[in-house]
Amino acid sequence: MKVLVCGGAGYIGSHIVRELTKLNKYEIVVLDNLSTGHTIAVPEGIPVEVGDIRDKQFLEDVFSKHKPTAVFHFSASIEVAQSCVDPLGYYENNVAGTIYLLQAMQKHGAKYFIFSSTAALFGQPERIPIHPDDLSIPVNPYGDTKLAVETMLKWCDQAFGLKYACLRYFNACGADASGDIGEDHTPESHLIPLILQVPLGKREKIFIFGDDYDTEDGSCVRDYVHVTDLATAHILALDYLARENTSNRFNLGSGKGYSVKEIIEAARRVTGHPIPAEIKPRRAGDPATLVASSEKAETVLGWKRQYHSVDDIVRTAWNFHQKHPKGF
Ligand code: UDP
Incomplete structure (x- = not known):
């Protein structure tokens, strides 16, 4: 199966790519604007399409060229504090960018969408630990952008049969056991x-x-969850979509x-x-x-x-x- 990993040069995305390559059954393409990602974090031989999900023509070119069946989506702005200062920038990147990505998927018949979501969409949760169907009222723009995408996905499934998995986690952390790849943001905020x-x-x-x-x-x-464990969950979620052909939402924590x-x-x-x-x-x-x-x-x-x-x-x-x- 051909998979497109948006944000595949970033922290979580690069760990997914690494786990996908180990399985030897996926043809992988990375899409990244390199604003926070690093090409060196992507294994040699995997194509990296450098560009932005807010650029519709770029997405059209990537989808025409590669025709992916599944998309993993990690291209997002992720800092809670920054999202409070620049909410519109966060909606533009995380919501508008994702709309363009989903439009490209619809147009080119890509079937499965694995969305990197967050426990931040629950805001001040009604109970701990948080279960996937608990009430979601985000308390910051970052969490709200992720909730907006989750809501959109429901309607995309209904309208054109897109099958999606939303994976909500809070604190992705740690690094690949090899020490070759890990978390490297500039400036660092985590x-x-x-x-x-x-x-x-x-x-x-x-x-x-x-x-x-x-x-x-x-x-x-x-809740601190190791990034390699998150990677495994994303791959299991794709297997699930392909096997069950049904959308679902999961919380990933400890x-x-x-x-x-x-x-x-x-x-x-x-x-x-x-x-x-x-x-x-x-x-x-x-x-x-x-x-x-x-x-x-x-x-x-x-x-x-x-x-x-x-x-x-x-x-x-x-x-x-x-x-x-x-x-x-
Ligand atoms: N935090 C802190 N000092 C720092 C950075 C973060 O006390 O220099 C706290 C932050 O307020 C939060 C937790 O550590 O309660 C995790 O923050 P991080 O930015 O790593 O992830 P987030 O929870 O925002 O996804």
Whole structure:
């Protein structure tokens, strides 16, 4: 089957590409605008179409040339804080861009769509862990853009039979066991890579955004899922769409949350560095706790996580950063 991985040079996308190549049954094409991705993260021999999903003509060219059957979609802006400052930019990239991508799929008869969604669409959740059909009221533009796409997908299925899987996860983290690829954003805004910048000598301390949340230690609680486990779930979701020919939505998590302070502790254990921390005000748009139940993904997709300990997850990230202290 021919698959197009939009955002395949980025952090999560490149890990999907790596897992897809191991299976030897997919013809893979990567599409990426390289705004945050790195061509070096894509294995040699896999074509990379460089361009933007907001460019309709570019999409037309890519779809005419490659005629993919399935599309994995990771091309999105992903920073909660930035989305609060620039909501329209987020809607343009994440919603308008996805409309153009879906139009190209419709026109060229691509059948399956695997959408990188987020637990952020649940906002302040009504219960923890969050189940896939729980109420979704996002508390920031980023989460709302993902919800908008999920809603659109329902109507696309009804109108022209597009089969889709929405995969909601919160904190993708860690790196491929080889240490060859990992998380490298400029500027970096995610917790684990920022913490690891301290033992790497790139920053003096880590800031904890808020210690007055309604959580056990006052810092925000999140669900940290290893990126290779996420990759496996995406591939199982494609198998599911091809087998069942029905759309579905899954939450991908560990069922267990870790606070910012606990993640810093894990990084101290893994790196052996004291990692000084300082409390700062809350960051805009951050809910106190987000933990996604993955029960449905486990039973329906047969998803099994390989990484269960947060220390093991941080260790893979540390391995990548030690191998690439300056990034890619
Ligand atoms: N965070 C923090 N200090 C940082 C970066 C992040 O305390 O330097 C917190 C952030 O407020 C959130 C959690 O760490 O509660 C995870 O943030 P990240 O940006 O990694 O992912 P997000 O939860 O926004 O998807």
